[in-house]
Amino acid sequence: MKQVSTISDIRSGVAELRAAGKTIAFVPTMGALHEGHLSLMRLAKQKADEVVVSIYVNPTQFGPNEDFDSYPRQMEKDLKACEEEGVSVVFTPNDKIMYGSGERYFGISIDELNEDMDGGSRPSFFEGIALVVNKLFNIIEPDVAVFGQKDIQQFQILSRMVEEFNHDIELVAAPIARANDGLALSSRNAYLSDKERKIAPGLYRALQYVEKQIRDGVDEPKLLLKHQQDELEAKGFKNDYLNVFSMDNMQPVQKLEPGTTYILAGAAYLGKTRLIDNIILDL
Structure with missing residues (x-):
C-alpha cells in the first residue's frame, strides 16, 4: 500500500493502476476509521479492481461553532486499517494541498436539496462537502465512489452533482453499519x-x-x-x-x-x- 500526500503523487499512483488495466473504486473519508468505513472499503473492492482511500478532515464542511479542532484524528491507526483491508493507495493531503494558501474565488452552491434535514441544521455544510468531493473526483477520477447510506442526504446531493457536473463516476450507497444494539456507527x-x-x-x-x-x-x-x-x-x-x-x-x-x-x-x-x-x- 502507498500513502501519498500531494496531488501529483496521487495522480501518478492512480495512473500506474490504470496502466496495468485496473479499475478504481474510491472511498473518501475524514479518518477516525471504524467498521462502517471498513465496510465501504470491502464493498469498493467488490466494485473495482483497486481501492483508493482519502483521509482528510475537510474544514469547509464545519461551521464556526462545530468540532473541527476536536474531530478525532488517528492517522497511524487509520493507515494500518487501510492496509489490512487491501487498499492500494491512501491520499492524505493537508489544507494547503487541497485549497492552496491564497484566496478562493469559486465555490459550489446548492438549491433546494439542502434546505431541510442536515442541510437545514448546518448551513453551508453540504456546499463544503460538494466542494471537496468535486475536487477529489477531479484529482482521482475513479470509476466508482462508495459512500454510506447513513449520510443519505449527502449521497443524494453528490449523485445530483455527479450528474450535473458530468463526472463519469458510478456512485454506490453502502448499507448502514450498526453496533449490536442498532446504533449507527460514526x-x-x-x-x-x-x-x-x-x-x-x-x-x-x-x-x-x-x-x-x-x-x-x-x-x-x-x-x-x-x-x-x-x-x-x-x-x-x-x-x-x-x-x-x-x-x-x-x-x-x-x-x-x-x-x-x-x-x-x-x-x-x-x-x-x-x-x-x-x-x-x-x-
Whole structure:
C-alpha cells in the first residue's frame, strides 16, 4: 500500500493502476476509521479492481461553532486499517494541498436539496462537502465512489452533482453499519459518555417504531413523529429533526403515497454528540 500526500503523487499512483488495466473504486473519508468505513472499503473492492482511500478532515464542511479542532484524528491507526483491508493507495493531503494558501474565488452552491434535514441544521455544510468531493473526483477520477447510506442526504446531493457536473463516476450507497444494539456507527460516537452510549440506540428504535406504523397503514405520520420526538426528549435527547422526506428533493412529506420511496430520518443530540440515522421506506 502507498500513502501519498500531494496531488501529483496521487495522480501518478492512480495512473500506474490504470496502466496495468485496473479499475478504481474510491472511498473518501475524514479518518477516525471504524467498521462502517471498513465496510465501504470491502464493498469498493467488490466494485473495482483497486481501492483508493482519502483521509482528510475537510474544514469547509464545519461551521464556526462545530468540532473541527476536536474531530478525532488517528492517522497511524487509520493507515494500518487501510492496509489490512487491501487498499492500494491512501491520499492524505493537508489544507494547503487541497485549497492552496491564497484566496478562493469559486465555490459550489446548492438549491433546494439542502434546505431541510442536515442541510437545514448546518448551513453551508453540504456546499463544503460538494466542494471537496468535486475536487477529489477531479484529482482521482475513479470509476466508482462508495459512500454510506447513513449520510443519505449527502449521497443524494453528490449523485445530483455527479450528474450535473458530468463526472463519469458510478456512485454506490453502502448499507448502514450498526453496533449490536442498532446504533449507527460514526466517528463522533467516540464523544458519547458511557451513560449516553446506552441511551443512543433510542434514535434508531424511534425510527423503527415509526417505520412499523407506516408499513401498517399510517399515511399521515405527523402526530406519530411528534410523539416519538417527545419520547426521545424524555430519554435525554435534544431533537434536531425527525420526519419523512422525499427521496427526490429531500424535503418533508406530509402524506405518503404507495409506490413511492421516502427517507425516514432523524437527528438528535446526546450531550455534545449529534447522532443521525435513517431508514429507506419503499412503499
